[in-house]
Amino acid sequence: MSRRSKKKRRKILKHNAKRKPSDDSQSIISPKIKKYWLQRYSLFSRYDEGIKMDEEGWFSVTPEEIAVRHAQRSVAGGVVVVDCFAGVGGNSIQFAALGYHVVAIDIDPKKVEMASNNAKIYGVDNYIDFIVGDFLQLAPSLKGNVVFLSPPWGGPSYKMTDNFTLNLLKPVDGHTLFQVAQTITPNIIMFLPRNVDVSQVEELSWLSSPPLNVEIEENYVQGFLKGITAYFGKTAYWGVAQETNSVHIHEV
Ligand code: MGP
Numbered sequence: 325m326s327r328r329s330k331k332k333r334r335k336i337l338k339h340n341a342k343r344k345p346s347d348d349s350q351s352i353i354s355p356k357i358k359k360y361w362l363q364r365y366s367l368f369s370r371y372d373e374g375i376k377m378d379e380e381g382w383f384s385v386t387p388e389e390i391a392v393r394h395a396q397r398s399v400a401g402g403v404v405v406v407d408c409f410a411g412v413g414g415n416s417i418q419f420a421a422l423g424y425h426v427v428a429i430d431i432d433p434k435k436v437e438m439a440s441n442n443a444k445i446y447g448v449d450n451y452i453d454f455i456v457g458d459f460l461q462l463a464p465s466l467k468g469n470v471v472f473l474s475p476p477w478g479g480p481s482y483k484m485t486d487n488f489t490l491n492l493l494k495p496v497d498g499h500t501l502f503q504v505a506q507t508i509t510p511n512i513i514m515f516l517p518r519n520v521d522v523s524q525v526e527e528l529s530w531l532s533s534p535p536l537n538v539e540i541e542e543n544y545v546q547g548f549l550k551g552i553t554a555y556f557g558k559t560a561y562w563g564v565a566q567e568t569n570s571v572h573i574h575e576v
Pocket residue numbers: 383384385386387474475476477478479480481482483515548549550551
Protein backbone atom coordinates (compact mmCIF):
# COMPACT_ATOMS: atom_id res chain seq x y z
CA MET A 325 0.00 0.00 0.00
CA SER A 326 1.40 3.40 -0.93
CA ARG A 327 1.95 6.04 1.75
CA ARG A 328 -0.87 8.13 0.19
CA SER A 329 -3.47 5.35 0.26
CA LYS A 330 -2.43 4.41 3.84
CA LYS A 331 -3.09 8.02 4.86
CA LYS A 332 -6.47 7.95 3.09
CA ARG A 333 -7.41 4.68 4.83
CA ARG A 334 -6.46 6.11 8.24
CA LYS A 335 -8.67 9.12 7.49
CA ILE A 336 -11.66 6.89 6.68
CA LEU A 337 -11.14 4.84 9.87
CA LYS A 338 -10.99 8.05 11.91
CA HIS A 339 -14.20 9.26 10.27
CA ASN A 340 -16.01 5.98 11.02
CA ALA A 341 -14.89 6.07 14.65
CA LYS A 342 -16.75 9.34 15.04
CA ARG A 343 -20.03 7.91 13.68
CA LYS A 344 -22.88 7.17 16.07
CA PRO A 345 -23.88 3.53 16.68
CA SER A 346 -25.84 1.99 13.80
CA ASP A 347 -29.22 2.16 15.53
CA ASP A 348 -29.00 5.96 15.66
CA SER A 349 -28.02 6.39 12.04
CA GLN A 350 -31.51 6.37 10.48
CA SER A 351 -32.63 9.45 12.38
CA ILE A 352 -30.96 12.06 14.54
CA ILE A 353 -31.88 11.65 18.18
CA SER A 354 -33.04 15.18 18.95
CA PRO A 355 -33.58 16.30 22.56
CA LYS A 356 -37.36 16.12 21.90
CA ILE A 357 -37.29 12.41 21.17
CA LYS A 358 -34.44 11.32 23.44
CA LYS A 359 -36.81 10.28 26.22
CA TYR A 360 -38.71 8.01 23.79
CA TRP A 361 -35.48 6.66 22.28
CA LEU A 362 -34.40 5.59 25.77
CA GLN A 363 -37.61 3.50 25.88
CA ARG A 364 -37.03 2.12 22.36
CA TYR A 365 -37.09 -1.57 23.30
CA SER A 366 -40.42 -1.21 25.09
CA LEU A 367 -41.78 0.44 21.93
CA PHE A 368 -40.35 -2.20 19.55
CA SER A 369 -38.51 -5.17 21.07
CA ARG A 370 -36.89 -5.72 17.62
CA TYR A 371 -35.82 -2.08 17.37
CA ASP A 372 -32.22 -2.94 16.51
CA GLU A 373 -33.21 -4.91 13.40
CA GLY A 374 -33.95 -1.73 11.44
CA ILE A 375 -37.15 -0.19 12.83
CA LYS A 376 -37.93 3.19 11.25
CA MET A 377 -39.53 6.11 13.06
CA ASP A 378 -40.02 9.84 12.62
CA GLU A 379 -40.62 12.41 15.35
CA GLU A 380 -44.40 11.90 15.51
CA GLY A 381 -43.87 8.15 15.34
CA TRP A 382 -41.57 8.28 18.37
CA PHE A 383 -44.02 10.05 20.64
CA SER A 384 -47.17 8.33 19.35
CA VAL A 385 -46.33 4.66 18.88
CA THR A 386 -48.14 2.32 21.24
CA PRO A 387 -45.67 0.47 23.50
CA GLU A 388 -45.37 -3.13 22.32
CA GLU A 389 -46.83 -4.83 25.38
CA ILE A 390 -49.90 -2.57 25.25
CA ALA A 391 -50.29 -3.27 21.52
CA VAL A 392 -50.15 -7.01 22.27
CA ARG A 393 -52.86 -6.49 24.85
CA HIS A 394 -55.05 -4.60 22.34
CA ALA A 395 -54.65 -7.48 19.90
CA GLN A 396 -55.55 -10.09 22.52
CA ARG A 397 -58.64 -8.09 23.41
CA SER A 398 -59.91 -8.05 19.81
CA VAL A 399 -60.59 -11.77 19.86
CA ALA A 400 -64.33 -11.46 20.49
CA GLY A 401 -64.69 -9.14 17.52
CA GLY A 402 -63.58 -11.22 14.54
CA VAL A 403 -60.89 -11.65 11.94
CA VAL A 404 -60.51 -8.25 10.26
CA VAL A 405 -59.20 -5.27 12.23
CA VAL A 406 -59.22 -1.77 10.79
CA ASP A 407 -56.35 0.25 12.31
CA CYS A 408 -57.60 3.71 11.37
CA PHE A 409 -54.54 5.73 12.51
CA ALA A 410 -51.76 3.20 11.96
CA GLY A 411 -48.70 5.45 12.41
CA VAL A 412 -45.42 3.53 12.26
CA GLY A 413 -47.28 0.25 12.80
CA GLY A 414 -47.02 -0.42 16.54
CA ASN A 415 -50.56 -1.77 16.75
CA SER A 416 -51.00 -3.17 13.23
CA ILE A 417 -47.94 -5.39 13.69
CA GLN A 418 -49.29 -6.94 16.88
CA PHE A 419 -52.78 -7.45 15.42
CA ALA A 420 -51.20 -9.24 12.46
CA ALA A 421 -48.87 -11.26 14.70
CA LEU A 422 -51.90 -12.66 16.50
CA GLY A 423 -53.43 -13.80 13.21
CA TYR A 424 -55.83 -10.99 12.32
CA HIS A 425 -56.05 -9.53 8.85
CA VAL A 426 -55.32 -5.82 9.23
CA VAL A 427 -56.37 -2.82 7.18
CA ALA A 428 -53.83 -0.18 8.22
CA ILE A 429 -54.62 3.43 7.28
CA ASP A 430 -52.53 6.56 7.70
CA ILE A 431 -52.85 9.93 6.03
CA ASP A 432 -49.06 10.38 5.94
CA PRO A 433 -47.37 8.36 3.15
CA LYS A 434 -44.07 8.37 5.06
CA LYS A 435 -45.72 6.72 8.05
CA VAL A 436 -47.12 4.01 5.79
CA GLU A 437 -43.65 3.42 4.34
CA MET A 438 -42.19 3.14 7.83
CA ALA A 439 -45.02 0.89 9.05
CA SER A 440 -44.52 -1.39 6.06
CA ASN A 441 -40.77 -1.59 6.74
CA ASN A 442 -41.44 -2.31 10.42
CA ALA A 443 -44.04 -4.99 9.61
CA LYS A 444 -41.46 -6.76 7.40
CA ILE A 445 -39.05 -6.87 10.34
CA TYR A 446 -41.71 -8.68 12.38
CA GLY A 447 -42.50 -10.94 9.41
CA VAL A 448 -46.18 -9.92 9.27
CA ASP A 449 -46.37 -7.59 6.25
CA ASN A 450 -48.35 -10.21 4.26
CA TYR A 451 -51.24 -9.90 6.72
CA ILE A 452 -51.58 -6.12 6.47
CA ASP A 453 -53.17 -4.04 3.70
CA PHE A 454 -51.62 -0.58 3.95
CA ILE A 455 -53.65 2.37 2.72
CA VAL A 456 -52.50 5.99 2.47
CA GLY A 457 -55.58 8.09 3.09
CA ASP A 458 -57.89 10.02 5.38
CA PHE A 459 -59.80 7.61 7.61
CA LEU A 460 -62.82 9.94 7.72
CA GLN A 461 -63.13 9.88 3.94
CA LEU A 462 -62.39 6.17 3.60
CA ALA A 463 -64.78 5.03 6.34
CA PRO A 464 -67.88 4.52 4.12
CA SER A 465 -65.95 2.02 1.99
CA LEU A 466 -64.35 0.08 4.88
CA LYS A 467 -65.42 -3.28 6.28
CA GLY A 468 -64.08 -4.92 9.43
CA ASN A 469 -65.00 -6.77 12.61
CA VAL A 470 -63.04 -4.49 14.94
CA VAL A 471 -62.14 -0.82 14.55
CA PHE A 472 -59.03 0.36 16.40
CA LEU A 473 -58.68 4.10 17.01
CA SER A 474 -55.41 5.65 18.21
CA PRO A 475 -55.78 9.18 16.83
CA PRO A 476 -53.41 12.12 17.38
CA TRP A 477 -53.78 13.62 20.85
CA GLY A 478 -52.25 16.95 19.88
CA GLY A 479 -48.60 16.04 20.58
CA PRO A 480 -46.75 15.40 23.86
CA SER A 481 -48.32 18.56 25.36
CA TYR A 482 -51.58 16.58 25.78
CA LYS A 483 -50.65 16.23 29.46
CA MET A 484 -50.66 19.99 30.14
CA THR A 485 -54.34 19.73 31.08
CA ASP A 486 -55.67 17.79 34.11
CA ASN A 487 -58.79 16.74 32.27
CA PHE A 488 -58.31 15.85 28.60
CA THR A 489 -61.71 16.27 26.98
CA LEU A 490 -62.64 14.41 23.79
CA ASN A 491 -62.91 17.61 21.75
CA LEU A 492 -59.07 17.83 21.97
CA LEU A 493 -58.58 14.73 19.81
CA LYS A 494 -57.51 15.17 16.17
CA PRO A 495 -58.43 15.28 13.32
CA VAL A 496 -62.01 15.56 14.68
CA ASP A 497 -63.50 15.46 18.16
CA GLY A 498 -63.95 12.10 19.84
CA HIS A 499 -67.75 12.02 19.48
CA THR A 500 -67.59 12.51 15.73
CA LEU A 501 -64.76 10.00 15.43
CA PHE A 502 -66.73 7.42 17.39
CA GLN A 503 -69.82 7.97 15.24
CA VAL A 504 -67.80 7.46 12.06
CA ALA A 505 -66.23 4.28 13.50
CA GLN A 506 -69.67 2.95 14.37
CA THR A 507 -70.68 2.99 10.72
CA ILE A 508 -68.17 0.12 10.31
CA THR A 509 -68.80 -1.91 13.49
CA PRO A 510 -69.82 -1.40 17.14
CA ASN A 511 -66.70 -3.36 18.19
CA ILE A 512 -64.45 -0.38 18.76
CA ILE A 513 -61.21 -0.04 20.72
CA MET A 514 -59.91 3.47 21.51
CA PHE A 515 -56.43 4.22 22.89
CA LEU A 516 -56.63 7.50 24.79
CA PRO A 517 -54.52 9.78 27.01
CA ARG A 518 -54.12 8.80 30.67
CA ASN A 519 -55.69 12.15 31.69
CA VAL A 520 -58.78 11.63 29.49
CA ASP A 521 -62.17 12.56 30.94
CA VAL A 522 -63.38 9.01 31.65
CA SER A 523 -67.00 10.06 32.12
CA GLN A 524 -67.02 11.43 28.55
CA VAL A 525 -65.60 8.15 27.27
CA GLU A 526 -68.35 6.21 29.05
CA GLU A 527 -70.94 8.51 27.50
CA LEU A 528 -69.82 7.45 24.02
CA SER A 529 -71.55 4.13 24.56
CA TRP A 530 -74.88 6.02 24.64
CA LEU A 531 -74.35 7.24 21.09
CA SER A 532 -75.54 3.83 19.99
CA SER A 533 -79.06 2.51 20.25
CA PRO A 534 -79.25 0.27 22.25
CA PRO A 535 -76.23 1.54 24.23
CA LEU A 536 -73.01 -0.43 23.80
CA ASN A 537 -71.13 -2.27 26.51
CA VAL A 538 -68.05 -0.33 27.53
CA GLU A 539 -65.00 -1.31 29.55
CA ILE A 540 -62.15 0.99 30.49
CA GLU A 541 -58.62 -0.19 31.19
CA GLU A 542 -55.52 1.60 32.46
CA ASN A 543 -52.35 0.51 30.64
CA TYR A 544 -49.03 0.43 32.50
CA VAL A 545 -45.50 -0.27 31.28
CA GLN A 546 -42.95 -1.01 34.01
CA GLY A 547 -45.25 0.55 36.57
CA PHE A 548 -45.85 3.77 34.60
CA LEU A 549 -49.33 4.63 33.37
CA LYS A 550 -49.04 5.17 29.59
CA GLY A 551 -52.62 5.46 28.45
CA ILE A 552 -56.21 4.37 28.81
CA THR A 553 -58.04 1.94 26.56
CA ALA A 554 -61.80 1.92 26.07
CA TYR A 555 -63.33 -1.29 24.71
CA PHE A 556 -66.82 -1.12 23.21
CA GLY A 557 -69.29 -3.70 21.91
CA LYS A 558 -68.06 -7.29 21.83
CA THR A 559 -64.52 -6.27 22.79
CA ALA A 560 -65.74 -5.16 26.26
CA TYR A 561 -65.72 -7.45 29.29
CA TRP A 562 -62.98 -9.86 28.34
CA GLY A 563 -62.29 -12.17 31.23
CA VAL A 564 -64.72 -10.37 33.54
CA ALA A 565 -68.38 -11.16 34.22
CA GLN A 566 -70.80 -9.70 31.65
CA GLU A 567 -72.69 -6.72 33.00
CA THR A 568 -75.08 -5.04 30.62
CA ASN A 569 -74.30 -1.39 29.95
CA SER A 570 -72.27 -0.86 33.09
CA VAL A 571 -68.71 0.30 33.32
CA HIS A 572 -65.77 -1.61 34.72
CA ILE A 573 -62.41 0.09 35.17
CA HIS A 574 -59.34 -2.00 35.87
CA GLU A 575 -55.55 -1.78 35.70
CA VAL A 576 -53.27 -3.86 33.48
P1 MGP B 1 -45.93 10.41 26.81
O1 MGP B 1 -46.75 10.82 27.98
O2 MGP B 1 -45.56 11.47 25.83
O3 MGP B 1 -44.63 9.64 27.27
O4 MGP B 1 -46.71 9.27 26.00
P2 MGP B 1 -44.14 9.09 28.69
O5 MGP B 1 -42.98 8.24 28.39
O6 MGP B 1 -45.28 8.45 29.42
O7 MGP B 1 -43.60 10.40 29.35
P3 MGP B 1 -43.98 11.20 30.66
O8 MGP B 1 -42.98 12.28 30.71
O9 MGP B 1 -45.34 11.75 30.44
O10 MGP B 1 -43.93 10.26 31.81
C1 MGP B 1 -47.10 8.03 26.57
C2 MGP B 1 -47.64 7.14 25.49
O11 MGP B 1 -48.83 7.74 24.98
C3 MGP B 1 -46.76 7.01 24.26
O12 MGP B 1 -45.83 5.95 24.43
C4 MGP B 1 -47.75 6.70 23.16
O13 MGP B 1 -48.06 5.32 23.18
C5 MGP B 1 -48.98 7.45 23.62
N1 MGP B 1 -49.17 8.70 22.87
C6 MGP B 1 -48.62 9.89 23.16
N2 MGP B 1 -49.06 10.81 22.27
C7 MGP B 1 -48.70 12.22 22.26
C8 MGP B 1 -49.93 10.18 21.42
C9 MGP B 1 -50.73 10.63 20.33
O14 MGP B 1 -50.76 11.78 19.92
N3 MGP B 1 -51.51 9.69 19.73
C10 MGP B 1 -51.52 8.39 20.16
N4 MGP B 1 -52.31 7.52 19.53
N5 MGP B 1 -50.76 7.96 21.19
C11 MGP B 1 -49.98 8.84 21.82
